[in-house]
Every structure is written in structure tokens, then in C-alpha cells.
Amino acid sequence: MTRSVGPGLAIAIGVLVAGLLLAFTVGRYPVSLADLFAVLLAKATGHSADVAPAIQSVVLQVRGPRVLAAALVGAALAVAGTAFQGLFRNPLVSPDILGASSGAALGAVTGIFFSLSVLAIQAFAFAGGLLAVAAVYVVGSVVSARDPILVLVLTGVVVGALLGAGVGLVKYLADPYNQLPAMTFWLLGSLASVNVSDLLPLFGLVALGTAVLIALRWRMNVMSLPEEEARSLGVATGPLRIAIVAAATLTTSASVATAGIIGWVGLVVPHLARSLVGPDFARLLPTAAILGGGYLLVIDTLARTAAEVEIPLGILTAVVGTPFFIWLLTSMQRTWS
């Protein structure tokens, strides 16, 4: 497949820029373009803008952080999905394949169950994601098998189901008037409660995970080959696999801890990116990141503007993602063959 990276990447960047513009300019609170640019310019230059404080607070404290978080979470999930799809050589894989989302969900509902603070709930979710994947990995590697990848996936599915049962149990025991709605909202995914202080840790973790994956891009190409072929090309598949899983899990857990469970982005966006720039990870990873950020920006803008009430992201991504994915399957069968 000879595809030039230019147009594909340009489309992805176009989507991100359009998403950013759209997300910044529309919202429930009316902010004029002039005010928006005045506030952003003032922020950039360090001056104070001559704009009503309510509008400044909307742009800098509410919409700004949310827009940035949406872009980061979208990028993180898309990158993780791309890495896992490559690692498992399977187009149906998404970032929660090794139990990161289920683990984070169990961590978060446990935090809500014990009425912990938002920060603690996020920390629980993050730790839950990491622990779940670590457990899957340890169990998967104890089982010696000819096909370590298959064992890993199966272990992920089984542990994910167990964690799902744990989530069910905590919801069952939760107080139905206060905790249960909070858990349901959390599990459906939302960026409604993002604030400025969430951004730095999110950015740090996503950047770290993405940087590791991009540094491993050439080896990831080799990992897409069957195990024996990869080994014969001199790649230490074991340690490399750990590095990829760890980096992808870091970005997934960080985004789940911030935004709850958001499906589809990590499944659909890698396919879209692949159709734009081909399977080479050197260009696939950045394209997927940019495209994922743009996609979730558009979705989140819909989520917060369509009605007075927030529409959960998990629902919107599925409603938008399913028809899109079906279309993708019918129109680009050749990419996987």
C-alpha cells in the first residue's frame, strides 16, 4: 500500500481544528466570537480582558478546560486503541480489552460507595485501571501457551467480566437515592465536571503514554507480524509487549479516570485513521491521536449543547459510532484483507 502521509494527516488536523473552533464557540452560555477571542488573547498575553467576569469564567474555567480535556481524552483513547489493535493483530480490539475500563469502573463506583471526594474517586478509578491490567498481564503470563497474545486477550475478557460483576455488586449495595444515580452517571461517561486542576495530570499521563508508543513505532510495526516472524527479526517481543501494554493502559486509565467510560472512540477512530494514512504506526499513531481528539470534541460539543441536560458521552459515541462503523466496514473491506 503506497499512500502519502500528506492528505490523510491534513484531514485529521482539519477535523481537530474544526472541532476546536466549534467546541470553543458554541455552548449553553452565549459567548460572542469577539468576547471569546478577547478573553483568549488576554489569557495568552497576560493582560486582563475588558469582558464581563461571567464570560471570562465560562471561557477560562468551564468551556476551556472541558474542550482541552475532550481533545486529550479522545486522543488518548484513539492512541490506546491503535496500539492494542496492532499488538493483538485484531480489528475488533478496543482500549478496554485488558480490563482497564472495568477496573477503573470498579475503582470509581467503590469510591462513590464510600462517599469519597472527586479527587479520590478519580485516583481510585486510575489505580483500578492499572491494577486490572497488571492482574491480567500477570495471570496471562503465568499460563504458558503457544499463543501468548490469545491467552492475554482471553484473560482480559474473563477478568473484565469478573470486574463487571464487582461493579454490579457495588451498585446493588449502593444507596438508591444518592449513590446509585452518581454511579450510573459516572459509568455512562461525561466531561461535565472537568475543571482546570484535572488538566495537568491528564495531560502528563496521556503525553507520557503516547510518547512511549510513538518512540516504539517501528517495533510496533514488527509486532503486527506473527510472533515467530517478529522474533526472527530480532525483536524481544516479551518486554516490548509489556511496554506497549503499560503505555496504552496509562493513557486509557488516565482518560477513564477523568471522563468515565467512553466506548467506541478507541475502536472506531483507529480504523478511520488507518483508512487515511495506512497501517504504518509512524504515521498512524499521530493521525489517530489528532483524529480522536477532533472526534470526541465534536461528540462532546453535541453532548453539552443539544439539550439543557447533559447527554452522556457513552450514549452519544455509540449512537454516532455504530452507523459510522457499519459504513466503514462495508466501504473499506480491502484495508484488512
Place this chain on the structure above:
Amino acid sequence: MPISRRGFVAGGSAAVLLPSITGAETVRDSTGRDLPIPGKVGRVFPAGPPAAILLYTLAPDLLLGWPRANRPEECAYMLPDICMRPEVGRLTGRGNTANLESVLALKPDLILDVGSTAATFVSLAERVQQQTGIPYALLDGRFDATAATYRTLGELTARQNDAAKLARHADDTIKTTTGRISAIAAPARPRVYYARGPRGLSTGLGGSINVETIEMLAQNVAGASQGGLANVSIEQVLLWNPDVIITIDQEFAASVRSEPAWSSVKAVRDGRVHLSPKMPFGWVDFPPSVNRLIGLWWLAKILYPDKFSEDIRMLTRDFYTMYYHRTPSDAQIDHVLAGRD
């Protein structure tokens, strides 16, 4: 096989399936179902928290247990021996935690449920009654039906006099508070945002059981769309720009003043963010039962300070004494009013 034969003859009618008890009379519950009530009701199984609280306020001795065990801090405001009765799970609502066999093992004379009287819950009540042979009373849990619900419960438990007293008090509370502000047209009433969740971004939509008392006295900013609980964005709250914020979340109440995103909301600027008391039961919702009656006074005083000069401490003492059967100390009243748990 007397029951099945009779059931067969009667075509499966629930009322006939119930064991016949001499001297049994029927009482009509809020859904219009006639329940055969044994002569003396001595043990009542509460189907959920609102039912347990309602029954505790009227006839604590009949309460078999609580849907969830109470904490010792909560029992400081109630009759200790009743408050410490065991956890029996809940029967309806979102998911059963009570097993029908363990309900039967407790040998209740009556199952009491207070809440929605929608078809789902009527059919659930009907089904449990058929399965267990125990009369299952479903009473209306809406706040403005409190007095009627007390009277029905009084008939079901043969405590008509006590029930009439509580019903009158509930009626008086609602009539006094709403009557004093009846001259204020709806659009002139304070615009209130009800904040739940640690970041204050869950709220009750119009007509939701969580905001019944707020909507009785003021405008619910989220009342334009009907529904239950929903998440909203801060931008939406900024757009609503409520005059008053009522919250049940301590963390949110503590952090909202220093949260830059909330600083331009009128209620925050004016210092009108109020943390609802919650001991032993919440004053605004949570659970939505008669515990909201004292909350109505509290809300009225917050929303219309010049119209309600009553001392909330006195009202609290009287309400707790009358409904929770225990007079709180001054220190306890301070603790309650501070919204701590």
C-alpha cells in the same frame, strides 16, 4: 390444598388467595386496591426507606427492621432500640435486596410500600401479595399527599388517632408555608438550583420527587424539562444563574465558594448556597419521605427570611420530638442545622 382450590375457583383473584382471617376488614390503599387487613397488625415489613421512615414516625413498635441498617450517629436522634433493629433489605425500587422467603420468615402482617403509584409498582405490589399471601399496601409517596398517606396508614395499622395528629401537623406545615407566600406570583419567586453530587452538577428536573419541596416554594431552574435526576454542565448553571443553591453535598458546599467556575453564579456571589441538614434523614430529599416536612420550614426561611420569623431551632425540636419520638439536645440541633452527618 385449600388455597389453590379456592384460587382456582376464584380465577386467581389476589384478594381470595389471601388466608381468610376472622374479623378481617378491608382497607383501600392509595392505588385503589382493597386489602384484607387482619384484626391486629403487629408486624410490618417496610418495602423501602420512605416506608420505614413513615411507619417509624407513626408506629415505631410495628417496624420489623430497616431496609439498610442505621448508623449509630443516626440512632442518636431516634428511639435507640427501634433504630437498632436489623437490616431487612428493600423489596421494590431499583433492585430487590430482600429475599421473599426471608420476608416470609419475618412473618409480617403487612408489607408497607410508600412511593410511586405508577402501574409498574402496582403490578409489583400485586405480584408480591399473590406470592406471599401477605397484604401489600402501596401508599402515595408524593409530598403533598403526606396527610392522606398518614390517614391510610392509620387505618391499616389501627392507629387512626395518632395518624390524624401527624396528618394534621403535615397539612398545617404545608398550608402555613405555602399560604404565607401565596401572594407571590410564580415568576417573582426565587430561582433555585438543587445541586447534588460532589461537583454539584446533578440536579432534579421538573416534577422529580427530589425537588418536590423546592418546587412547592420556589422556581426550580431546571424545571423546564420534566424528568428525574440528570447531569447538567456548569455552563448551563451559569446560564440559569440561580438566586439560591440548595445542596445536600458537604464537599460541594465547602468547595463551591473557592471554585472559580462557580464564582460568577449569583447564588455564590450573594452567599446563598445552603447545605441541607441530613440527620437522621435528609431535609430536602434523600430519602423522599416525611423527613422533608421540617425541610419545608427550613427552605421557607432561607427563601423568604422576612416572611418566616419562626425559630428554626424550636421547629426542629418540636418536629423531631413529634416524628422521631426523641427530643434532641441543643448540641444535636446545632449539629443537624450545620448540615453535618
